[in-house]
Amino acid sequence: MQRLRSWSFWLLGAITLGILQSQPEISAAIAEGALDYTEYAGPLWIKGLKDVFVVALWIYLVSALRDPFPASVRRPIMLCYAITAAAAVLSAVTFGPLLSLAGVRWILPLFVVLELRRLSGVRVNPRAITLLLLGLMAIAVGLQILRTFYFPPIWGERWGLSARPPAYFLLPNTNAFFAALAAAIVVDLNGRKHRWSIVALVLATVSAALSQSGGGVLSCGVLWLYMLIGRIWLVLPLIALVGSLFLSVAPSLLGREDFVDVSGGERLDKLSVAAKELTGPGAFGAYTNAGFMLIMTSATTAAGEREAIISDSFYVSVIGNFGLLAFPFFVALVIGLRRAEKYSLRWMRRPLGHATLLCVTLFGFSTVVSEVFPMIIMFGAGLWMKSGAATVAVPSRQTRIQPNPVHE
Numbered sequence: 001m002q003r004l005r006s007w008s009f010w011l012l013g014a015i016t017l018g019i020l021q022s023q024p025e026i027s028a029a030i031a032e033g034a035l036d037y038t039e040y041a042g043p044l045w046i047k048g049l050k051d052v053f054v055v056a057l058w059i060y061l062v063s064a065l066r067d068p069f070p071a072s073v074r075r076p077i078m079l080c081y082a083i084t085a086a087a088a089v090l091s092a093v094t095f096g097p098l099l100s101l102a103g104v105r106w107i108l109p110l111f112v113v114l115e116l117r118r119l120s121g122v123r124v125n126p127r128a129i130t131l132l133l134l135g136l137m138a139i140a141v142g143l144q145i146l147r148t149f150y151f152p153p154i155w156g157e158r159w160g161l162s163a164r165p166p167a168y169f170l171l172p173n174t175n176a177f178f179a180a181l182a183a184a185i186v187v188d189l190n191g192r193k194h195r196w197s198i199v200a201l202v203l204a205t206v207s208a209a210l211s212q213s214g215g216g217v218l219s220c221g222v223l224w225l226y227m228l229i230g231r232i233w234l235v236l237p238l239i240a241l242v243g244s245l246f247l248s249v250a251p252s253l254l255g256r257e258d259f260v261d262v263s264g265g266e267r268l269d270k271l272s273v274a275a276k277e278l279t280g281p282g283a284f285g286a287y288t289n290a291g292f293m294l295i296m297t298s299a300t301t302a303a304g305e306r307e308a309i310i311s312d313s314f315y316v317s318v319i320g321n322f323g324l325l326a327f328p329f330f331v332a333l334v335i336g337l338r339r340a341e342k343y344s345l346r347w348m349r350r351p352l353g354h355a356t357l358l359c360v361t362l363f364g365f366s367t368v369v370s371e372v373f374p375m376i377i378m379f380g381a382g383l384w385m386k387s388g389a390a391t392v393a394v395p396s397r398q399t400r401i402q403p404n405p406v407h408e
Contacts, residue, residue, distance in 0.1 A: 005065070007124050010057060011381045012132070017053055018168075018374030021046045025170040033152040035170070050373045054109050057377075061115040068121055069340055076336035077114050083329045084111075087322055091284035099300045103285030103321055106368070109376040116380035117340060120348070124385055126189040130196050133182040137203040140167035140179060144210040155212075164212045176216025177367060177375050179207035180359050184223060185382035188353035192227045201227065215366035218243060219359050232354040239362070267313055267366070274311070274320035282323025287311045289371055314364035356382030 003009050024042025029035050040047055067074060084107055092100035147165035155164040155172060164172040167179075183204035187197040201223055208216030222242060226235050274287060285291040286306055294300040295308040311317040319326045341352045360369055360379050370376055 014374035014377035022169045065118040073339045076332040079332040087284040099285035102290035106288040109370045113380035143167045172211040176208040176211040176213035179204040180219040184355035184359040187355040188386045219362045274316045277323040284321045287317040287320030314369045353382040353386045
């Protein structure tokens with residue numbers, strides 16, 4: 001039981017599972033010299049383990065662990081659950097249960113992130129987790145450098161070498177997401193000025209550059225800015241300015257002449273399509289990867305009634321899936337996190353993981369973060385682990401947090 005209350009147990013388990021399920025795809029791409037997006041190259045049971053892991057973790061968190069946060073935090077989170085339930089029921093009635101189930105599969109990992117707050121107060125070994133993440137990042141950069149020489153040029157060539165080579169994951173953006181998020185967790189665990197934080201961010205920047213990932217390079221740039229400024233509320237207003245400057249130099253910086261049209265223009269088109277859902281209750285499940293496949297294969301009553309869309313953005317997926325319910329969902333989510341941070345600052349003397357939150361917020365523009373495994377579990381760890389790394393002050397009896405004395 002103590003192992004199940006260990007941050008390392010869930011974090012290492014998720015990372016291991018995520019890396020294993022990607023290896024058949026990488027091996028197939030190397031062997032065939034091409035990429036088939038429509039089929040998974042490995043056995044389906046490996047792919048299914050991810051969903052089993054997420055469901056099992058959620059059930060364990062909500063059924064076996066006491067919530068250390070007060071009702072003021074729980075209420076907005078429960079509102080998120082209620083809004084999701086309403087959207088799911090409407091979708092099941094309108095489009096059928098399969099599409100609604102696809103929506104549940106999309107949103108459940110985000111609820112896992114929120115429920116991981118129940119592990120706040122569990123002591124962690126920052127050194128062990130930091131060395132694990134640094135080791136994984138160093139190996140990832142090494143793999144990317146090595147594969148520039150023999151990986152098939154699926155995403156083109158640069159200087160006569162394969163462009164955007166994979167590390168642990170096949171897709172370039174996913175590799176950059178892993179590296180940037182791992183660096184963010186190291187920063188949150190050790191502080192902005194620690195040498196390990198600097199090393200982690202250097203490795204992440206190199207990995208993102210090798211992946212030629214716009215989201216990765218931008219996220220690393222903003223994290224460097226956070227390292228210098230140290231206040232997330234001062235960094236957030238600068239994101240628009242940094243993003244605009246980045247877009248102006250991205251094609252030459254990344255060596256991708258079509259970057260603005262593909263990564264920017266196409267996502268704006270998808271956002272405009274999703275925005276039409278704001279006049280109604282949305283199409284819960286349609287703006288997900290599973291929903292896309294269901295509509296394409298006519299496996300749901302939504303086929304023929306809706307255009308199959310790959311959202312490519314968490315914010316597009318939220319707007320499309322929730323429709324007019326997206327605004328209250330987002331407000332409740334922000335309020336819940338803000339209240340949780342105030343409580344953590346008061347009683348645990350620690351904020352939430354700001355670097356982690358910045359990283360995921362930025363990647364949300366180019367990635368449906370709730371469907372990217374294991375990064376969604378890493379997000380939960382980075383968000384709440386820092387608040388559990390300190391000795392907890394003793395509040396009043398009504399709001400007492402009971403830290404678990406488990407050591408990693």
